[in-house]
Amino acid sequence: MKGMNEIGAVAAGTWHRILRMRVVYVLIACVLILIGSAYRYDVLSLGQHRALMVDVSLLLNTLAAILVAISIVFEISREFREGVATTLLSKSLGRTQYLVGKLIGISIAGVVITGLIAIGFGVIFATAFDQVAKTMIMGHLLVMASVIPMSALAILFAIVLPESIAAIVTAIVIWFAHSATTLSGIKIIYGGILPDLNLFNLKAQAAYTYLGGIGGQYLLLAFLWGIVYSIFAMSLAGIIFGYKDLK
Amino acid sequence: MENVIEIKNLTKYYGSFFWKKPVPALHDLTLDIPIGAVFGFLGPNGAGKTTTIKLLMDLIKPSGGEASILGYPPDNVEIKKQIGFLPDEPVFSSYLSANEFLDICARLLGVPSRERKGRIAEVLSIVKMTKHAKAKLGGFSRGMVQRIGIAQAILNRPRLLILDEPLVGLDPHGRQELKDIILHQKAGGTSVFFCSHILSDVEKICDSLGILYEGNLLCAGNLDELLQDTGVRLHIKPEHDKIAKTLLSEASETVKLPDGGWELTFLNNKEVKQTLLGIKEQYKDAVIMIPAKENLEKFFFRKIADATRTN
Numbered sequence: 001m002k003g004m005n006e007i008g009a010v011a012a013g014t015w016h017r018i019l020r021m022r023v024v025y026v027l028i029a030c031v032l033i034l035i036g037s038a039y040r041y042d043v044l045s046l047g048q049h050r051a052l053m054v055d056v057s058l059l060l061n062t063l064a065a066i067l068v069a070i071s072i073v074f075e076i077s078r079e080f081r082e083g084v085a086t087t088l089l090s091k092s093l094g095r096t097q098y099l100v101g102k103l104i105g106i107s108i109a110g111v112v113i114t115g116l117i118a119i120g121f122g123v124i125f126a127t128a129f130d131q132v133a134k135t136m137i138m139g140h141l142l143v144m145a146s147v148i149p150m151s152a153l154a155i156l157f158a159i160v161l162p163e164s165i166a167a168i169v170t171a172i173v174i175w176f177a178h179s180a181t182t183l184s185g186i187k188i189i190y191g192g193i194l195p196d197l198n199l200f201n202l203k204a205q206a207a208y209t210y211l212g213g214i215g216g217q218y219l220l221l222a223f224l225w226g227i228v229y230s231i232f233a234m235s236l237a238g239i240i241f242g243y244k245d246l247k
Numbered sequence: 248m249e250n251v252i253e254i255k256n257l258t259k260y261y262g263s264f265f266w267k268k269p270v271p272a273l274h275d276l277t278l279d280i281p282i283g284a285v286f287g288f289l290g291p292n293g294a295g296k297t298t299t300i301k302l303l304m305d306l307i308k309p310s311g312g313e314a315s316i317l318g319y320p321p322d323n324v325e326i327k328k329q330i331g332f333l334p335d336e337p338v339f340s341s342y343l344s345a346n347e348f349l350d351i352c353a354r355l356l357g358v359p360s361r362e363r364k365g366r367i368a369e370v371l372s373i374v375k376m377t378k379h380a381k382a383k384l385g386g387f388s389r390g391m392v393q394r395i396g397i398a399q400a401i402l403n404r405p406r407l408l409i410l411d412e413p414l415v416g417l418d419p420h421g422r423q424e425l426k427d428i429i430l431h432q433k434a435g436g437t438s439v440f441f442c443s444h445i446l447s448d449v450e451k452i453c454d455s456l457g458i459l460y461e462g463n464l465l466c467a468g469n470l471d472e473l474l475q476d477t478g479v480r481l482h483i484k485p486e487h488d489k490i491a492k493t494l495l496s497e498a499s500e501t502v503k504l505p506d507g508g509w510e511l512t513f514l515n516n517k518e519v520k521q522t523l524l525g526i527k528e529q530y531k532d533a534v535i536m537i538p539a540k541e542n543l544e545k546f547f548f549r550k551i552a553d554a555t556r557t558n
Contacts, residue, residue: 009354091355245307
């Protein structure tokens with residue numbers, strides 16, 4: 001496909017940059033230590049430490065996914081501010097291609113980071129208790145998939161708003177989007193513009209290893225919904241970016 | 248196509264927002280750059296040079312007018328495969344090595360994968376950075392970054408090279424090397440459009456130029472045609488010191504040369520010209536007579552002063 005090489009170059013530059021940061025691996029180690037420490041809460045949780053460990057792993061993995069998504073706001077803003085984007089866009093690279101490259105790059109980085117956390121959790125859980133259940137795997141796969149729409153949102157705000165405001169707005173919007181069920185009464189917010197990130201939350205089912213009609217089809221549909229929402233957000237970002245003056 | 252760049256009534260205002268008064272950066276610029284030219288774009292800070300370059304590279308959008316680059320509008324992505332661009336204050340991803348950065352650039356410029364390695368090695372050798380190929384860009388000095396910037400600009404063997412202040416940050420040796428690179432590119436058929444503040448260097452490498460002042464083009468054209476004949480310059484050999492001394496009072500500028508000879512400049516004046524022709528006739532071997540041209544620095548300041556007075 002025409003332009004894929006250019007998109008691939010931007011994507012590779014983005015995930016290389018993030019995955020080369022040592023702090024990422026320190027954070028993954030910290031997350032795994034916290035997940036492992038849930039095993040010691042057997043008294044406090046009245047023997048529910050097994051479910052607690054699953055819950056903590058999904059919560060911390062979701063937080064990691066959110067941090068990765070927000071990091072793209074700083075990445076794009078830095079490239080605009082320092083003029084790196086100017087150098088890239090002076091080549092045979094369209095503005096939308098640049099944004100798509102950034103989305104793919106950050107999504108790959110996000111999937112690798114959340115994937116490492118999920119694998120780490122699997123090893124810890126299997127060592128502490130027994131085999132990892134299918135719902136737990138599905139829960140973590142959905143967290144990994146949620147990186148895509150969250151990053152698309154972050155890119156949209158990075159294009160529209162100044163750096164610090166964009167990061168705060170992205171964090172607030174992601175928080176709202178994760179609370180879709182609780183806040184679903186607010187029609188203005190949930191009129192179809194905000195993503196329903198609650199679709200990617202299988203904490204309850206995973207903690208109590210309950211599937212209840214949720215199968216591979218749900219996983220696929222949630223993933224596809226994330227892709228469709230990302231296309232919507234990226235199209236909007238592409239249109240706005242098309243009119244933007246660069247430093 | 249006769250021109251590599253064609254600009255017609257190009258205008259740019261910054262900050263035109265509801266409550267903000269728009270700031271004019273470029274006003275009605277019309278300019279053509281012929282194929283094969285080395286065109287120097289001059290002007291004081293804030294004249295609109297970088298704005299023009301950014302408009303040509305589609306990094307900013309025009310408020311009015313139009314431009315074409317190699318026959319296509321600036322927003323044509325494909326045509327950029329034939330353009331080399333060095334931005335003002337180049338900043339590249341600091342975590343990448345020179346090799347990795349140039350590989351990304353080569354991919355973005357559509358350099359075929361089998362040619363990339365060779366091409367990267369070639370440009371690194373041209374800018375004398377081969378031994379730093381694996382070093383991270385973050386550790387490079389300003390001059391080294393500038394060299395990598397030049398390397399990425401010539402990576403695709405461009406038909407048109409657009410350079411924004413390419414001589415900044417380079418030591419005298421580096422400046423000379425860059426001038427050689429530009430002239431080498433020109434010899435290979437590449438057209439060059441660049442802006443610079445270093446007038447002496449511009450004079451040496453440009454064959455045409457334009458001067459921009461407060462967003463308005465003051466003049467543009469061939470360098471030889473633009474610079475005025477200011478008089479006559481006389482080189483007098485050391486053994487004819489006496490001739491020189493009789494002419495000293497008439498000369499507008501006198502320079503005693505290291506070999507003991509003299510270089511005397513005379514302004515355009517009919518009587519003086521007659522006298523000099525007489526001397527030249529009488530002492531054929533003693534003097535060399537050449538027409539004196541205004542230098543670019545004087546020309547530049549004269550144009551700016553005229554524009555300031557008019558404003």
